[in-house]
Amino acid sequence: MDAMAGFSALFDGSFEAMKRLAYLLGADDPENIAQEAFVRLHDRWHTLYDDSKALPYLRAMVVNLSRSRLRHLRVVRRTPPDVLLDEVSAETHAMARQEHKRIREALGKLSRRQREVLVLRYWMDLDQAAIADALGVAVGTVKATTSHAMNNLRRHLEEG
Amino acid sequence: MDELEQRLRSVLTEMAEGVSPSRNAWAEHEHRLAVKSRRAKRRPVLMAAAAAAVVALIAVPVLITGMRPDKKPELQQADSPSAPSLPRTAATQNSPVYLPQGGETVLTQPFILVNERVNDVDQMTYAYTVRRQGQAMLCFSRRAASDGQLLDGTSPDYDSQCFAMGAPLPGKVFWTHRAVTTSATSGVYVYVASSPTERVMVRTTEGQFVIASKKQASSEFGVFAAVLGSTRPPAAYTAQGPGPAYAQLENG
Numbered sequence: 499m500d501a502m503a504g505f506s507a508l509f510d511g512s513f514e515a516m517k518r519l520a521y522l523l524g525a526d527d528p529e530n531i532a533q534e535a536f537v538r539l540h541d542r543w544h545t546l547y548d549d550s551k552a553l554p555y556l557r558a559m560v561v562n563l564s565r566s567r568l569r570h571l572r573v574v575r576r577t578p579p580d581v582l583l584d585e586v587s588a589e590t591h592a593m594a595r596q597e598h599k600r601i602r603e604a605l606g607k608l609s610r611r612q613r614e615v616l617v618l619r620y621w622m623d624l625d626q627a628a629i630a631d632a633l634g635v636a637v638g639t640v641k642a643t644t645s646h647a648m649n650n651l652r653r654h655l656e657e658g
Numbered sequence: 659m660d661e662l663e664q665r666l667r668s669v670l671t672e673m674a675e676g677v678s679p680s681r682n683a684w685a686e687h688e689h690r691l692a693v694k695s696r697r698a699k700r701r702p703v704l705m706a707a708a709a710a711a712v713v714a715l716i717a718v719p720v721l722i723t724g725m726r727p728d729k730k731p732e733l734q735q736a737d738s739p740s741a742p743s744l745p746r747t748a749a750t751q752n753s754p755v756y757l758p759q760g761g762e763t764v765l766t767q768p769f770i771l772v773n774e775r776v777n778d779v780d781q782m783t784y785a786y787t788v789r790r791q792g793q794a795m796l797c798f799s800r801r802a803a804s805d806g807q808l809l810d811g812t813s814p815d816y817d818s819q820c821f822a823m824g825a826p827l828p829g830k831v832f833w834t835h836r837a838v839t840t841s842a843t844s845g846v847y848v849y850v851a852s853s854p855t856e857r858v859m860v861r862t863t864e865g866q867f868v869i870a871s872k873k874q875a876s877s878e879f880g881v882f883a884a885v886l887g888s889t890r891p892p893a894a895y896t897a898q899g900p901g902p903a904y905a906q907l908e909n910g
Contacts, residue, residue, distance in 0.1 A: 533683070601666060620667045652662060
């Protein structure tokens with residue numbers, strides 16, 4: 499597979515996941531963030547001699563771009579829109595949805611880094627080393643942040 | 659994994675699935691790369707321009723004067739007899755028709771882009787535009803003239819090459835442009851530009867100006883074509899509005 503075919507395959511396979519990652523991290527324009535991440539990856543594609551580096555680079559880029567977006571939103575005093583769930587299933591899954599709503603609200607109360615760690619761990623299924631790589635922190639920090647995040651999540655749920 | 663972790667995983671999955679998939683992500687990506695590439699090309703030009711502002715102030719009026727259509731010796735009309743092989747508009751011949759395949763809508767019907775004789779066979783190259791699953795595309799199909807003017811996209815044997823087009827950014831008009839090379843003809847260029855583009859002025863690397871005239875139009879854009887008579891890519895091109903002013907709309 500030539501270099502650009504590899505890039506195209508990565509785009510096909512990962513664009514939606516990167517967009518959803520940006521969304522779960524709280525960005526209000528996840529598509530734009532995923533697109534920007536891929537444009538930056540494209541610029542660096544020839545320097546990524548090992549294809550396995552591309553996905554970690556993308557994840558780190560999406561995390562960084564989402565942080566920038568959230569900072570911008572704070573500056574202009576805008577609040578990212580909340581997640582829109584499927585209203586069709588509202589009645590049949592009322593209780594489950596109520597529970598999910600509580601967890602979503604509790605997630606929203608966590609610090610930015612705690613939310614990032616939980617999304618990368620429990621949605622992307624990354625191990626601690628990969629999370630550390632994406633966030634640019636030490637593995638020990640990931641362990642501690644995950645533990646604090648789960649404790650805080652539990653506490654917010656009990657208080658709520 | 660404890661219960662809270664399972665619930666968290668479930669909520670995150672549900673939230674992620676609530677994000678609707680993008681329909682034209684790859685086309686948008688290509689569009690962004692193209693915009694970025696244009697900006698990157700302009701950056702050194704802008705820096706040089708700052709240093710040579712006086713020169714530019716002199717050069718621009720000269721260039722504009724050089725592009726005026728009344729300077730006939732430098733101007734080559736794409737449809738004029740001197741143009742190598744671009745046929746007259748489709749309306750003057752039996753109009754070709756494209757039969758769209760499932761999921762396609764025809765935006766502009768085909769016109770004959772190149773008409774050439776290869777190995778004693780008349781070969782036609784057609785250009786047309788479609789919208790395929792929401793994505794606007796510029797398509798080319800090459801076939802023998804004896805195959806007739808019906809381009810049957812539903813046929814399993816139908817052969818074409820299509821390229822995604824992105825709607826221009828606000829204030830811009832170009833959707834895409836493509837060079838077309840066949841076994842016997844090169845230097846054929848197709849431009850797609852939004853209204854009110856009336857024509858596209860192309861400057862060759864040899865310094866000649868060629869007008870790419872409108873061959874077909876949809877409600878959104880016109881399709882323009884020109885034969886440059888050169889194997890080298892054009893030095894520059896400009897979308898121009900209606901005459902007689904032919905105001906510059908976008909330079910490429």
